[in-house]
Amino acid sequence: MTNILIKGGTVVGPQGAIPADVLVIGEKISAIFMPGDGPVEGDFEVLDATGKYVIPGGVDAHTHMELPFGGTFASDTFDTGTRAAAFGGTTTIIDFAVQRTGEVVQDGLAAWHAKAAGECHIDYAFHQILGGVDDESLKAMDQLVADEGITSFKLFMAYPGVFYSDDGQILRAMQKARDNGAMIMMHAENGPAIDVLVKQALERGETDPIHHGLTRPEALEAEATSRAIWLASVAADCPLYIVHLSASKALEQVAAARDLGRNVFAETCPQYLYLTLEDQLGAPGFEGAKWVCSTPLRSKHESHRADLWRGLRSNDLSVVSTDHCPFCFKDQKELGIGDFSKIPNGIGSVEHRVDLLYQGVVDGKLSLSRWVETIATTPARMFGLYPRKGVIAPGSDADIVLYDPSARTRISVETHHMNMDHSAWEGYEIAGKVDTVISRGTVIVSGDAYHGRKGHGQYLRRGLSDYLV
Ligand code: DUC
Ligand code: ZN
Ligand code: ZN
Numbered sequence: 523m524t525n526i527l528i529k530g531g532t533v534v535g536p537q538g539a540i541p542a543d544v545l546v547i548g549e550k551i552s553a554i555f556m557p558g559d560g561p562v563e564g565d566f567e568v569l570d571a572t573g574k575y576v577i578p579g580g581v582d583a584h585t586h587m588e589l590p591f592g593g594t595f596a597s598d599t600f601d602t603g604t605r606a607a608a609f610g611g612t613t614t615i616i617d618f619a620v621q622r623t624g625e626v627v628q629d630g631l632a633a634w635h636a637k638a639a640g641e642c643h644i645d646y647a648f649h650q651i652l653g654g655v656d657d658e659s660l661k662a663m664d665q666l667v668a669d670e671g672i673t674s675f676k677l678f679m680a681y682p683g684v685f686y687s688d689d690g691q692i693l694r695a696m697q698k699a700r701d702n703g704a705m706i707m708m709h710a711e712n713g714p715a716i717d718v719l720v721k722q723a724l725e726r727g728e729t730d731p732i733h734h735g736l737t738r739p740e741a742l743e744a745e746a747t748s749r750a751i752w753l754a755s756v757a758a759d760c761p762l763y764i765v766h767l768s769a770s771k772a773l774e775q776v777a778a779a780r781d782l783g784r785n786v787f788a789e790t791c792p793q794y795l796y797l798t799l800e801d802q803l804g805a806p807g808f809e810g811a812k813w814v815c816s817t818p819l820r821s822k823h824e825s826h827r828a829d830l831w832r833g834l835r836s837n838d839l840s841v842v843s844t845d846h847c848p849f850c851f852k853d854q855k856e857l858g859i860g861d862f863s864k865i866p867n868g869i870g871s872v873e874h875r876v877d878l879l880y881q882g883v884v885d886g887k888l889s890l891s892r893w894v895e896t897i898a899t900t901p902a903r904m905f906g907l908y909p910r911k912g913v914i915a916p917g918s919d920a921d922i923v924l925y926d927p928s929a930r931t932r933i934s935v936e937t938h939h940m941n942m943d944h945s946a947w948e949g950y951e952i953a954g955k956v957d958t959v960i961s962r963g964t965v966i967v968s969g970d971a972y973h974g975r976k977g978h979g980q981y982l983r984r985g986l987s988d989y990l991v
Pocket of ligand 2: 709765766816817
């Protein structure tokens with residue numbers, strides 16, 4: 523590993539955009555200088571960042587590598603998925619270890635460690651999915667927080683019979699989280715009600731992918747979001763984070779809770795900021811299967827996308843994650859031909875989040891600082907990785923992206939690195955490009971060339987969220 527002086531760039535963070543040079547010694551950021559004030563010669567390589575933004579490496583707080591779902595597995599391994607993430611300027615992922623109903627939590631976690639160990643190109647951490655809340659899993663929550671660096675637990679109000687928890691189970695897990703300081707992450711959709719609508723649609727012969735969206739209406743996301751917020755209030759304001767929020771009325775629930783000063787947070791994902799029920803999920807024939815994900819894409823005739831962008835500006839939405847859950851069209855999405863409910867749920871975007879959100883800056887929807895906050899700084903702080911990750915500051919890990927606002931990115935299955943046979947973003951053009959990616963002091967991406975390696979990525983034990991009151 524060589525030391526690096528990044529010269530001539532503009533460092534962007536929550537503090538604004540400031541021309542500065544950055545010295546990296548070993549794996550850490552050592553110093554930040556006024557332009558030209560850094561060392562002139564020494565044991566370092568100079569990276570010319572003239573005309574580029576120097577930003578902290580992206581932190582994607584919601585990925586599913588190799589997730590078992592709908593009779594198949596998400597198609598990215600930790601190897602392929604973290605390499606693709608690196609190409610897109612993401613240097614940390616937080617993936618979801620899975621406990622399925624009936625399994626011991628620690629066994630699910632051990633299985634996730636076994637999948638990821640030695641495979642990752644960038645640093646990684648885990649949240650824990652609880653597929654069954656009972657006395658044992660509640661005890662396990664304490665152990666994971668105390669010993670394993672896992673401080674967030676995902677529960678599902680959807681998917682009865684798979685990951686679903688009922689309200690009593692949710693309340694118990696929330697009470698435990700209130701005691702040990704962990705964050706409850708909630709998949710907020712009313713699963714039992716959705717199952718009724720799905721059955722009725724199939725009985726009417728409505729089998730196309732668009733019915734995935736039509737049977738998961740906004741009301742059932744808003745209702746579940748509201749119920750989760752009320753349950754968290756019963757659990758003495760347990761920290762609550764709503765994942766993949768897609769709908770205006772769900773956002774209203776989060777905003778109202780935040781206005782009351784509650785420990786309630788939410789993320790959205792790029793697909794909800796750009797893609798729609800009609801244009802993607804409603805594509806002719808079975809094509810729409812590419813965009814089957816839950817929560818679903820929302821109608822372009824309603825104000826969801828504009829409201830989500832506004833939520834990002836106002837901090838009612840704190841984070842943009844991908845919910846990266848890729849499935850190939852062939853043999854995977856195709857499992858649902860003739861029955862939309864059998865289409866594996868998920869979209870792959872881990873490679874494109876930094877770019878897609880930068881397009882929001884170009885379009886005047888986000889400030890530069892807010893871009894960096896939502897893709898890096900806030901997820902690091904939300905999930906106990908700050909200041910090691912998410913900021914350009916002395917002492918932080920040297921996870922750094924040089925971003926070129928004068929270059930362009932064209933997204934295509936022909937050029938992406940995710941293990942998918944299609945792209946949900948085919949043909950999208952971004953007015954900006956990831957130029958160089960540094961992970962713990964090592965240049966792993968330079969232009970289109972890859973210099974990283976699997977096994978470079980380390981497991982990160984996380985602390986508690988910075989945001990709790
Ligand atoms: N949503 C998805 O789209 N995929 C995996 C799980 C989930 O909640
Ligand atoms: Zn979910
Ligand atoms: Zn997810």
